Amino acid sequence: MKILAIETSCDETAIALISVCGKSASDGRAKDGLGSPINARPQLKILKNFVASQIKIHRPFGGVVPTLAKREHLKNLPFLFKKLIGKNSAESNFLWPIDLIAVTTGPGLEPCLWTGIEFAKELYRKVKKINPKSKIIGVNHLKGHLYSFLLSKEILKYKKLKDVFPAVALIVSGGHTILLLMKNLTEYRKLGETRDDAAGESFDKVARLLNLPYPGGPEIEKISKKGNEKAVNFPRPMINQKNYDFSFSGLKTAVFYYLRDNQKKETINKADIAASFQQAVIDVLTAKTIKAAKEFKAKTILVSGGVAANKKLRLTLKKEAKKNNCAFIAPPLKFNMDNAVMMALAAYVASSKKEKTKISAKGDFPL
Ligand code: KG4
Ligand code: ZN
Numbered sequence: 001m002k003i004l005a006i007e008t009s010c011d012e013t014a015i016a017l018i019s020v021c022g023k024s025a026s027d028g029r030a031k032d033g034l035g036s037p038i039n040a041r042p043q044l045k046i047l048k049n050f051v052a053s054q055i056k057i058h059r060p061f062g063g064v065v066p067t068l069a070k071r072e073h074l075k076n077l078p079f080l081f082k083k084l085i086g087k088n089s090a091e092s093n094f095l096w097p098i099d100l101i102a103v104t105t106g107p108g109l110e111p112c113l114w115t116g117i118e119f120a121k122e123l124y125r126k127v128k129k130i131n132p133k134s135k136i137i138g139v140n141h142l143k144g145h146l147y148s149f150l151l152s153k154e155i156l157k158y159k160k161l162k163d164v165f166p167a168v169a170l171i172v173s174g175g176h177t178i179l180l181l182m183k184n185l186t187e188y189r190k191l192g193e194t195r196d197d198a199a200g201e202s203f204d205k206v207a208r209l210l211n212l213p214y215p216g217g218p219e220i221e222k223i224s225k226k227g228n229e230k231a232v233n234f235p236r237p238m239i240n241q242k243n244y245d246f247s248f249s250g251l252k253t254a255v256f257y258y259l260r261d262n263q264k265k266e267t268i269n270k271a272d273i274a275a276s277f278q279q280a281v282i283d284v285l286t287a288k289t290i291k292a293a294k295e296f297k298a299k300t301i302l303v304s305g306g307v308a309a310n311k312k313l314r315l316t317l318k319k320e321a322k323k324n325n326c327a328f329i330a331p332p333l334k335f336n337m338d339n340a341v342m343m344a345l346a347a348y349v350a351s352s353k354k355e356k357t358k359i360s361a362k363g364d365f366p367l
Helices: 055-061 066-085 091-095 110-130 141-151 199-209 216-224 249-262 270-295 311-323 341-352
Strands: 002-007 012-022 042-053 100-106 135-140 167-172 177-182 188-193 300-304 327-329
Touching: 002 110, 002 341, 012 066, 012 341, 042 066, 042 141, 042 341, 055 066, 066 091, 066 110, 091 110, 100 110, 100 141, 100 341, 110 135, 135 141, 135 341, 141 167, 141 300, 141 341, 167 270, 177 270, 199 216, 199 249, 199 270, 216 270, 216 311, 249 270, 270 300, 270 311, 300 311, 311 327
Parallel strands: 002 100, 100 135, 167 300, 300 327
Antiparallel strands: 002 012, 012 042, 167 177, 177 188
8 A cells, every 4th residue: 555644743844655565464463463464564665755854944943943843844845745746747646546645643743733734634635536545544653653663674584573572662752752562563551751851852951051053862972972971970860760751851950050060160071971961861761671671571672763863872772682682673763753654654553453533733642
């Protein structure tokens, strides 16, 4: 089936077209509790994938400005759609083979979500005229991140998807930090989440304290390479607590106080502070993920979301996973950041389950 997906939940406008088919597995379906055709690893092809980043627009403000983001989405969507069709194809020729239109309905910035939804609905009206069997579906952005591991190279080694599970999945983005236990692709439960700032948000806020541009994560990662992660012993919030929740706002405050109290010292070094902060975040994320993997005898650790683009976090998780006889799967770097391919995948999973969702923007939309 061909799925066209639209993602506008925050500051990336993204459109993608994928073709996907799930070969039905010959056994184990009932055991997995998976409906056909999801039991087997989906065979997917990314036909088109465009992302228009708004970083330059929001950078002077140190974060995403919702009204500007909405304006950019309105401008970018028709532009990206034209690119998707390409120069040599008529719109109707392009649209006829589309079986499903997927659009992110939350969580995210509501004015931004609505631009994507309106655009998707308009497109669906046209597609339906050409292909009356086509459908439209609203998709949870977090499910997009969750299923982005299906885009990894590692997953190609698996003949049956059930061999990935049980898995512990860590979603670390600008708005969320969630740890899940996955029994299979569609059955999972939340083990814990952040009680205040998300991991990515703490990277962004600490970057601002260090006068580094938005978004802070990649900047902190870059400067940390020149720093000593042992220079400052920042707290590792909740690391020893017997739960799977996180808290990052105290860590950000610790960086603030450290900078305030040491600003006159000549020895103060931005790279050391960034590296020490980054290490504190990595230590907490890794400790809790590994603890969950051990407790629930996970076969696999999955990580996704913008912060999962952090190479040191990926390497640390991978190393610790190996020590504990777990496989480690993360999407290719570019698919950690918001994109529409992951939303198309989440739509595929939802459509296989025949999930019905109302297509309206939900700023807060739990997994
Ligand atoms: O998943 P994402 O693109 O958008 C949300 O759904 O929030 O994540 C964006 C977040 C930002 O907070 C950004 O600073 C962080 O991911 N990020 C990183 C890195 N690249 C992006 N954090 C740490 N290290 C990185 N390399
Ligand atoms: Zn995201």
